[in-house]
Amino acid sequence: MNQIHTDVPGNAASHDKPFNISRRGFLGTVAGALVLGVAVPGAIRPALAQAAAAAAAPGTRVPAFIEIRPDSTVFFRSAFIEGGQGIFTAMAQIVGEELDVDPANFVVEAAPPGPDYGLIGGYRFTGGSFSVRSSYDLMRKLGASARGMLLQAAAERLSVPVAELSTEPGRVMHAASGRSLAYGEIAEAAARLPVPETVTLREPKDFRWIGKPVERLDIRAKSTGKTQYAIDTKVENMLYAAVQHSPRLGGEPGSLANEAEVKVRKGVHSVHRLPGAVAVVADSWWRARMAVEALQVTWTEPAAGTAHAMPADFSSAGHMEKLKATTGDGVVFEEQGDAAAALSSAAKVVEATYDAPHLVHGQLEPPSAVARWNEDGTLELWIPNQAPEMFQGDAAKVADIAPEKVIIHSPMLGGFFGRHFLYQSANPYPQAILLAKAIGRPIKLVWSREEEFLRDTLRPMGVVRFRAGLDQDGNPTAVSAVAVGEGATGRWFGRQPDKVDSSAVEGIAGKIYAIPNKRIAQIHVDDPAIIGFWRSVGHSMNDFFSETFFDEMADAGRKDPYELRLELLKDSARHHTLLQAVAELSGGWKRGPFAAEDGTRRARGLAMASPFGSEVATIAEVSLSDGQVVVHDVWVAIDPGSIVNPRVIEHQVNSAVALGVSSALLEEVVYIDGLPQARNYDGYPILTPDMMPRVHVRIIESGAPIGGIGEPGLPGVPPAIANAVAVLATERPRSLPLSKTTFEEKKA
Amino acid sequence: MELNINGIRQEVDIEADTPLLWALRDTLGMTGTKYGCGVAQCGACTVLVDGQPTRSCVTTVDTVVGTQITTIEAITDDPVGRKVVEAWVVNQVPQCGYCQSGQVMAATALLKETPQPTDDGIAAAMVNLCRCGTYNAIAAAVRDAAQA
Numbered sequence: 090m091n092q093i094h095t096d097v098p099g100n101a102a103s104h105d106k107p108f109n110i111s112r113r114g115f116l117g118t119v120a121g122a123l124v125l126g127v128a129v130p131g132a133i134r135p136a137l138a139q140a141a142a143a144a145a146a147p148g149t150r151v152p153a154f155i156e157i158r159p160d161s162t163v164f165f166r167s168a169f170i171e172g173g174q175g176i177f178t179a180m181a182q183i184v185g186e187e188l189d190v191d192p193a194n195f196v197v198e199a200a201p202p203g204p205d206y207g208l209i210g211g212y213r214f215t216g217g218s219f220s221v222r223s224s225y226d227l228m229r230k231l232g233a234s235a236r237g238m239l240l241q242a243a244a245e246r247l248s249v250p251v252a253e254l255s256t257e258p259g260r261v262m263h264a265a266s267g268r269s270l271a272y273g274e275i276a277e278a279a280a281r282l283p284v285p286e287t288v289t290l291r292e293p294k295d296f297r298w299i300g301k302p303v304e305r306l307d308i309r310a311k312s313t314g315k316t317q318y319a320i321d322t323k324v325e326n327m328l329y330a331a332v333q334h335s336p337r338l339g340g341e342p343g344s345l346a347n348e349a350e351v352k353v354r355k356g357v358h359s360v361h362r363l364p365g366a367v368a369v370v371a372d373s374w375w376r377a378r379m380a381v382e383a384l385q386v387t388w389t390e391p392a393a394g395t396a397h398a399m400p401a402d403f404s405s406a407g408h409m410e411k412l413k414a415t416t417g418d419g420v421v422f423e424e425q426g427d428a429a430a431a432l433s434s435a436a437k438v439v440e441a442t443y444d445a446p447h448l449v450h451g452q453l454e455p456p457s458a459v460a461r462w463n464e465d466g467t468l469e470l471w472i473p474n475q476a477p478e479m480f481q482g483d484a485a486k487v488a489d490i491a492p493e494k495v496i497i498h499s500p501m502l503g504g505f506f507g508r509h510f511l512y513q514s515a516n517p518y519p520q521a522i523l524l525a526k527a528i529g530r531p532i533k534l535v536w537s538r539e540e541e542f543l544r545d546t547l548r549p550m551g552v553v554r555f556r557a558g559l560d561q562d563g564n565p566t567a568v569s570a571v572a573v574g575e576g577a578t579g580r581w582f583g584r585q586p587d588k589v590d591s592s593a594v595e596g597i598a599g600k601i602y603a604i605p606n607k608r609i610a611q612i613h614v615d616d617p618a619i620i621g622f623w624r625s626v627g628h629s630m631n632d633f634f635s636e637t638f639f640d641e642m643a644d645a646g647r648k649d650p651y652e653l654r655l656e657l658l659k660d661s662a663r664h665h666t667l668l669q670a671v672a673e674l675s676g677g678w679k680r681g682p683f684a685a686e687d688g689t690r691r692a693r694g695l696a697m698a699s700p701f702g703s704e705v706a707t708i709a710e711v712s713l714s715d716g717q718v719v720v721h722d723v724w725v726a727i728d729p730g731s732i733v734n735p736r737v738i739e740h741q742v743n744s745a746v747a748l749g750v751s752s753a754l755l756e757e758v759v760y761i762d763g764l765p766q767a768r769n770y771d772g773y774p775i776l777t778p779d780m781m782p783r784v785h786v787r788i789i790e791s792g793a794p795i796g797g798i799g800e801p802g803l804p805g806v807p808p809a810i811a812n813a814v815a816v817l818a819t820e821r822p823r824s825l826p827l828s829k830t831t832f833e834e835k836k837a
Numbered sequence: 838m839e840l841n842i843n844g845i846r847q848e849v850d851i852e853a854d855t856p857l858l859w860a861l862r863d864t865l866g867m868t869g870t871k872y873g874c875g876v877a878q879c880g881a882c883t884v885l886v887d888g889q890p891t892r893s894c895v896t897t898v899d900t901v902v903g904t905q906i907t908t909i910e911a912i913t914d915d916p917v918g919r920k921v922v923e924a925w926v927v928n929q930v931p932q933c934g935y936c937q938s939g940q941v942m943a944a945t946a947l948l949k950e951t952p953q954p955t956d957d958g959i960a961a962a963m964v965n966l967c968r969c970g971t972y973n974a975i976a977a978a979v980r981d982a983a984q985a
């Protein structure tokens with residue numbers, strides 16, 4: 090799509106007063122629409138754009154986000170990438186509410202790189218369930234600001250005071266004379282007006298779209314195969330590439346025994362050596378793939394000191410043993426009272442060690458990259474990504490050009506769950522850039538699912554040792570936990586040796602229960618795998634550890650786990666309410682075992698989690714069938730403070746439950762001799778439709794600061810399941826996935 | 838080789854053992870059919886071959902010469918396909934959407950064969966993977982489409 094920038098320079102803006110840029114362009118243009126707004130000659134455009142960008146605080150420059158078309162529909166550039174979480178629809182709801190345009194009349198795309206979109210402290214990424222939280226106020230003001238300019242333009246056109254005007258969706262109304270103007274008619278005039286100094290936001294009680302189950306904007310295209318993912322990108326004259334990676338990271342291609350044969354295969358254009366990989370370029374991806382897999386490559390051993398080279402003797406079992414054998418008190422992250430003293434004077438001490446394996450993301454769209462070098466020296470990339478500016482910066486380094494010469498397109502993501510952050514060894518675009526340069530034509534590189542299983546970043550492996558002290562009456566007086574392993578945040582954003590990476594302990598730390606003495610610590614052990622962020626990050630396993638241990642503590646003190654939680658939350662109204670809500674949603678708390686109508690013996694387990702600014706309580710109902718766990722129902726009460734779209738929340742909770750069940754029951758990456766044993770879904774089962782439980786959701790708007798939605802439904806699921814299993818089985822689950830264990834039922 | 842896709846004859850000059858998926862996506866530029874696994878595990882590549890849901894990633898083109906191939910691109914040309922799409926919209930089924938071409942094709946095949954499937958029939962036919970976990974919405978949408 091050609092985009093014509095229509096900015097005029099802005100004057101200085103202060104950061105605390107976001108809308109006082111006195112003059113600037115307003116309504117831009119999209120391909121096929123009329124050119125609206127102020128045309129700026131191409132030659133001076135970059136300078137002006139820079140000046141404007143330097144002047145405007147992120148999220149305030151209306152034309153960077155909003156273009157109103159002649160038919161009054163809105164083209165909106167979202168700072169956040171859509172990957173199924175519903176963020177494009179949320180943006181349309183939030184901006185549309187204040188702009189007074191029905192969200193259904195929005196067309197939303199991911200914004201290109203640029204300082205306007207750095208809504209998270211000047212940076213931007215789509216992750217951490219942070220999109221709505223970080224932009225809600227800004228995007229409301231942006232919509233209101235644009236509406237103010239349309240009102241002013243209408244006042245001039247109709248020669249009436251602004252105060253006499255109002256809006257209806259997509260129109261400015263003059264009630265006194267019965268006249269009205271469509272937004273599309275005054276878009277151009279509005280562009281020349283100053284931005285209002287102040288804007289008035291709608292009262293939440295008057296919201297028409299925020300908080301309502303508005304239909305998602307991307308559903309019909311996704312139901313008819315029309316959505317274009319990165320892997321569907323076509324550019325003129327492109328060739329296809331496929332790669333074969335070094336089986337172990339750090340190895341380089343040595344000799345290619347049959348290169349000559351492969352080169353002359355039908356459709357093959359060329360054979361290439363890349364860092365850590367070989368590639369074949371051909372006229373179709375299938376031919377490229379067959380050819381590259383036919384290449385007989387001798388891989389070199391990683392040179393000594395190669396960062397993150399995969400050791401030849403690395404095995405999952407061996408690393409797990411190492412984590413379990415690593416003893417000590419660790420570096421403290423959270424401390425309250427004196428846990429050591431309370432433990433030594435406790436009437437009873439409970440101890441347990443828990444563990445969780447590496448996981449892959451398994452998003453259904455395999456990674457790809459389309460790279461095109463343009464005649465003007467720019468490099469254009471179509472790549473799945475959660476952080477356009479970071480990818481732009483890194484691509485510029487690979488291409489050895491200035492970042493502003495890298496044009497990034499961020500198509501809809503075919504799932505992400507943390508997969509598409511900037512993980513250098515896990516992204517195909519550096520290869521695509523080099524190949525496109527080498528052959529002088531655009532390249533579409535797709536990683537086969539097998540290459541993806543080899544190079545995806547993994548959720549870190551984790552082990553936690555817990556100790557709890559109970560008093561005479563079975564009440565917990567102290568909890569001490571030492572997590573052993575490495576966190577993803579430290580890996581990618583720098584780790585300070587004397588500090589604990591919060592992503593390694595979140596979900597063990599930050600628990601809500603009133604236990605007077607706590608000590609939560611970590612021992613860092615390098616994870617030999619390339620680790621990354623996986624939906625709900627540390628919480629995805631840490632809440633399994635801590636909430637399952639909670640039930641062990643309750644059982645040791647002969648307390649019902651629901652009643653004990655209620656007791657320890659009695660001073661926290663928000664959590665107390667939430668816990669009661671999930672119990673009520675499930676028809677009243679009952680732990681079981683009980684007989685279900687179908688004759689199976691079932692039990693329920695409970696868990697609470699506080700991930701990403703939201704509060705969640707979860708109950709799972711399970712039975713055992715031939716020693717394997719069957720999950721029948723999951724009830725989730727979620728309190729994100731306030732909400733934008735209840736239907737999207739319900740669907741996101743369903744999705745998070747699915748991934749939670751999948752990880753609890755099935756998923757585990759196994760390395761032997763430095764090689765992952767599974768290279769496709771046949772060796773790494775993920776949740777199938779027949780294993781999906783019914784999901785029941787209750788949303789509670791406590792009015793607390795707005796929290797996340799995409800991830801919070803997940804962490805409570807594995808512990809709720811495990812706690813239910815503990816009721817039925819002779820053995821308490823302390824290790825994931827549960828499918829490793831054949832559980833024996835307790836005698837009734 | 839000549840393929841009949843969505844009622845149109847198309848000539849493809851490729852090896853006989855090329856999977857239909859890549860003939861569609863690369864040779865013919867029809868990218869609505871998706872690549873997920875390539876080994877008949879996920880169903881993202883589901884198309885109809887003479888009405889039967891078929892995993893095009895493991896179906897070589899020489900085996901479908903002379904058949905009627907239907908892809909997601911033609912889904913709304915079919916009355917049952919239209920009902921399925923409407924039910925998908927009403928139930929707001931897709932999340933990332935990547936599996937949904939295959940899901941819609943599988944549902945259409947089911948309802949063309951069995952207009953009023955039982956819940957067990959739905960479970961037996963709707964076996965494609967969805968990493969976003971839209972399974973409950975899919976089942977609800979298939980039930981709705983059967984009623985429509």
Ligand code: FES
Pocket residue numbers: 871872873874875876877878879880881882883892893894895
């Ligand atoms: S791509 Fe064909 S079944 Fe997965």
Ligand code: FES
Pocket residue numbers: 173453503504931932933934935936937966967968969970971
């Ligand atoms: S909707 Fe994302 S894989 Fe199914």
